[in-house]
Amino acid sequence: MTTLLSLSGLDLPRRNGELAFDAPWQSTVFALAAAVIEHAFDGDREPFRQQLIKAIAAEPGRPYWESWTAALEALVPTLPEPSTP
């Protein structure tokens, strides 16, 4: 178990003692969810949150960002159809 952030370790305080993302795909899928929330759901986080809860419950041992990816994949079919130009 990692130790809690100590305020005396201030070299990277903004990162809770560890990097926010271990790999580019994680920051990408995080940002993609933010894009969908903002641009398809007008800022409403609940549809994505419900998918994330389901994804985590479906596979509790799965790494977090993989559950995040699964949640976004499950959300895509529910997106409003783009209007034709």
Place this chain on the structure above:
Amino acid sequence: MSNSTHHPAAMSPVEQRVAALEALLTERGLVPEGFIEQITRRYESETGPMNGAKVVARAWADPEYKMRLLADGTAAIAELGFGGPEGDHMVVVENTAAVHNVIVCTLCSCYPWPVLGLPPAWYKDPPYRARMVREPRALLAEMGCRCPRRWRSGCGTPPPRSATSSCPSVRPRPRA
């Protein structure tokens, strides 16, 4: 960090899935130019516990600010310019000589991004989410915080955001 993302044939399955999502969502016009980089930058370097530290320091120095912070966390935190996603319903609780508070989200690991940034890995792990509810004292001790018997542990989740939210509130326990 590998270079596999530059060579499509070498991408891991999850990288391929994320690449497919990016292509699909971009094609649907949902991902403006530069958006991914902007969000990544925001949460990798611009958002984090240094924000929350400023809020706490202000509360230590200014008793009236502290009262406002405990009464309406969202508004008081906004006074310092912090807010945004996962920050719409901020509740601030105070540790006292009798109560030690811990925060856990048992369903999706929600976390107060505007003041603490993204959560550390241990916060999102199933053992933390389960054990902090079932055995907070033992888990706190493992994390380096030994609770005197007289402390009551209050176990809270980030508060519900709307009637449709399903992250439950966990009631504080009279004992742990």
